Amino acid sequence: MIRLDAVSKLFPGASRPAVDAIDLEVPAGETCALIGPSGCGKTTTLRMINRLIEPSSGRVFVGGEDVTGADPVRLRRGIGYVIQGVGLFPHRSVADNVATVPRLLGWTRDRIRARVDEMLALVGLDPAEFGPRRPASLSGGQRQRVGVARALAADPPVLLMDEPFGAVDPVVRDRLQREVAAILRRLGKTVVIVTHDINEAIRMGDRIAIMRDGHVVQHDTPERLLLAPRDALVTEFVGPDRALKRLSLVSLGALATTAQAPPDAPELPADANLQTALSVMLAAGAGAVAVLDEAGGRRGSVSLGAIRDLAANAQPIERSAS
Amino acid sequence: MNELLAWIRAHPGLLERTASEHLTLAGTALAADIAIGLALGIAVAGRPRAAGPVVGIVNALRTVPSIALLVLMLPVLGTGFAPSVVALALYGLPAILVNTTVGLEGVDPEIVEAARGQGLAERQVLWLVVLPLALPLILAGIRTSAVQIVSAATLAVFIGGGGLGELISAGLGLLDFPQLLIGAIAVALLALVTELAFALLQRLATGGKAAAA
Numbered sequence: 001m002i003r004l005d006a007v008s009k010l011f012p013g014a015s016r017p018a019v020d021a022i023d024l025e026v027p028a029g030e031t032c033a034l035i036g037p038s039g040c041g042k043t044t045t046l047r048m049i050n051r052l053i054e055p056s057s058g059r060v061f062v063g064g065e066d067v068t069g070a071d072p073v074r075l076r077r078g079i080g081y082v083i084q085g086v087g088l089f090p091h092r093s094v095a096d097n098v099a100t101v102p103r104l105l106g107w108t109r110d111r112i113r114a115r116v117d118e119m120l121a122l123v124g125l126d127p128a129e130f131g132p133r134r135p136a137s138l139s140g141g142q143r144q145r146v147g148v149a150r151a152l153a154a155d156p157p158v159l160l161m162d163e164p165f166g167a168v169d170p171v172v173r174d175r176l177q178r179e180v181a182a183i184l185r186r187l188g189k190t191v192v193i194v195t196h197d198i199n200e201a202i203r204m205g206d207r208i209a210i211m212r213d214g215h216v217v218q219h220d221t222p223e224r225l226l227l228a229p230r231d232a233l234v235t236e237f238v239g240p241d242r243a244l245k246r247l248s249l250v251s252l253g254a255l256a257t258t259a260q261a262p263p264d265a266p267e268l269p270a271d272a273n274l275q276t277a278l279s280v281m282l283a284a285g286a287g288a289v290a291v292l293d294e295a296g297g298r299r300g301s302v303s304l305g306a307i308r309d310l311a312a313n314a315q316p317i318e319r320s321a322s
Numbered sequence: 323m324n325e326l327l328a329w330i331r332a333h334p335g336l337l338e339r340t341a342s343e344h345l346t347l348a349g350t351a352l353a354a355d356i357a358i359g360l361a362l363g364i365a366v367a368g369r370p371r372a373a374g375p376v377v378g379i380v381n382a383l384r385t386v387p388s389i390a391l392l393v394l395m396l397p398v399l400g401t402g403f404a405p406s407v408v409a410l411a412l413y414g415l416p417a418i419l420v421n422t423t424v425g426l427e428g429v430d431p432e433i434v435e436a437a438r439g440q441g442l443a444e445r446q447v448l449w450l451v452v453l454p455l456a457l458p459l460i461l462a463g464i465r466t467s468a469v470q471i472v473s474a475a476t477l478a479v480f481i482g483g484g485g486l487g488e489l490i491s492a493g494l495g496l497l498d499f500p501q502l503l504i505g506a507i508a509v510a511l512l513a514l515v516t517e518l519a520f521a522l523l524q525r526l527a528t529g530g531k532a533a534a535a
C-alpha cells in the first residue's frame with residue numbers, strides 16, 4: 001500500500017542526508033510505527049510520503065501508484081494527516097475543521113454535515129456539543145480527537161500521524177492510543193505513525209521500524225523486536241524490561257489451560273494480557289490466576305510457571321492481546 | 323455657536339464641498355494603501371531577504387513628516403489631487419505594511435503545515451487560513467493608517483489638493499474665526515468618526531476580540 005524505494009533526503013546545506021536510502025513497505029490495512037532518537041529522520045520520512053518534503057532521490061508508492069510525480073495537493077487530499085500540535089484552525093469551529101477535506105473535495109452540504117457528525121461520534125465527541133465550539137475551548141485530548149476526526153473525514157485509505165499523542169498527559173494518551181488503534185484497525189486504514197514512545201509503538205504498530213541516522217535499523221513485528229533486538233541501539237530502545245513488554249502482547253485466553261485454579265486464586269477476564277496477570281499474581285502471592293469467560297464464570301487458569309516458560313522461550317508467540 | 327451656524331448659512335455648499343474633497347482624498351489614498359500594503363506584505367512575508375529592505379524603506383517613510391511629504395511632491399507631480407493622494411498614500415503605507423507583515427509572520431507555522439497537509443493549495447492556505455488569522459493585526463494597521471491619512475489630508479491644501487484644510491488656511495489668512503473653527507471641528511470629527519468606524523469594523527471582523535495595534 002505504501003512503499004518507499006531507496007528514498008533519500010539531503011537538505012540543502014546539510015553535510016549528510018537526513019534520510020538515507022530507506023526502503024520500507026507497509027501492506028494495506030497495517031500500521032507501521034516509526035521510532036528512533038530525536039533527529040533520526042522520522043518526520044522527514046513521513047512527510048516525504050505526502051510530499052510535504054520532496055525526496056532528493058528514490059521513489060514513493062501509495063496504493064501502487066508512484067506519487068513522486070503526482071500533483072501533491074491532490075495526493076494530500078487522499079491521505080489523512082495528524083501532527084503533534086494537531087494544527088487545528090483556531091478561527092474555525094470544530095465542525096468546520098473536520099469538514100476541511102470534504103469541502104475541498106466539493107461534497108454537498110448535507111453529506112458534509114452528516115459526515116462531520118459521524119466522525120465526531122466516532123472519536124467519542126458529541127457532535128451537538130462539540131461541533132460549534134472553537135478549538136481553543138477544548139482540552140488537549142479533545143483537540144487530538146478532533147485532529148483524528150479531521151484526518152479521517154474524507155475516508156482516506158492512508159493515514160500519516162506524527163507523534164499524534166505527544167501533547168497529552170499519560171492517562172489520556174493511554175486511552176487515546178487504545179481507542180484510535182481500535183478505530184484504525186476496524187476501518188482497515190493503512191497507517192504510518194511516528195512516535196518517541198516504545199509502548200505506543202508496541203500498542204499501535206503491526207510492525208515497528210526503528211530508525212537511526214536516517215537508516216532503518218530493524219523493521220519487525222513488536223514480538224520479534226522484543227524477542228530479538230538486532231543490535232545495541234534497538235536493545236536500548238526497547239528497554240531492559242522487554243520480556244515484560246512482550247508478555248503484554250499475549251492475552252490470558254491464549255495461554256489458559258482447563259486446569260482449575262485454587263478457589264482463592266485471583267480472577268481475570270480472558271482478554272487481559274499476561275503482563276497484567278503476572279503483576280496480579282505477584283501482588284496476591286498466588287501461583288495461578290483463574291481465567292473468566294464472558295459470563296464471569298471460571299473457564300480455566302494460567303499458572304506462574306506457564307508464564308515463566310513462555311517468557312524464557314525464544315519462540316515467537318501468537319499476537320492476541322490488544 | 324450662532325456665529326458658526328451663520329457662517330455655514332452664508333457660504334452654502336462650501337463645507338459640504340471641502341468635506342467631500344477631504345473624504346475623496348483620504349479614501350483614495352487609503353484604498354491604494356490597503357491594496358499596496360497587502361500585496362507587498364504578502365509578497366515579502368516569509369522571505370526575510372526581501373522583507374528586510376522593503377520594510378526598512380517603508381519604515382523610514384514614517385520619520386518623514388506629512389507636510390514634508392506633501393511639499394516634496396511639488397517638484398515631481400506638481401499641484402492638485404494626484405500629488406496629494408500620492409503623498410497621503412506614502413504617509414499611510416507604513417502602518418498597513420508593517421502590521422500585515424507582522425500579522426502574516428505571526429501565524430503559527432504548525433497550522434500552515436497542517437493546512438498544507440490536508441491538501442489545501444498554496445492559494446487556499448493564504449486565503450482560508452493565513453489571512454484570516456492575520457486579520458486582526460491587518461485591520462489594526464488599516465485603522466491606524468486611516469486615522470493618519472484623514473488627519474494629514476488637512477495639509478493637502480498646501481499643494482492645491484483641497485479638502486477641509488481650505489477652511490482652516492483661509493480662516494487663518496482672513497482671520498475669519500468662524501471659518502477656522504468650523505474647519506478644525508470638521509477635521510477633528512472626521513478623524514474621530516474614522517477611528518470609531520474602523521474600531522467597530524475590527525470588532526465585527528474578529529468576533530469581539532480586540533487586537534493590539
Ligand SMILES: Nc1ncnc2c1ncn2[C@@H]1O[C@H](COP(=O)(O)OP(=O)(O)OP(=O)(O)O)[C@@H](O)[C@H]1O
Pocket residue numbers: 011012014018036037038039040041042043044045196
Ligand atoms: N527543513 C529542514 N531543513 C534542513 N534540515 C532539516 C529540515 N527538517 C529536518 N531537518 C534535519 O533533518 C534531520 C531529521 O529531522 P526529522 O525532523 O526528520 O527528525 P525526527 O526523527 O522527526 O526528530 P524528532 O523526534 O525530534 O521529531 C535533523 O537533523 C533535522 O535537523
Ligand SMILES: [Mg+2]
Pocket residue numbers: 042043044194
Ligand atoms: Mg519529528
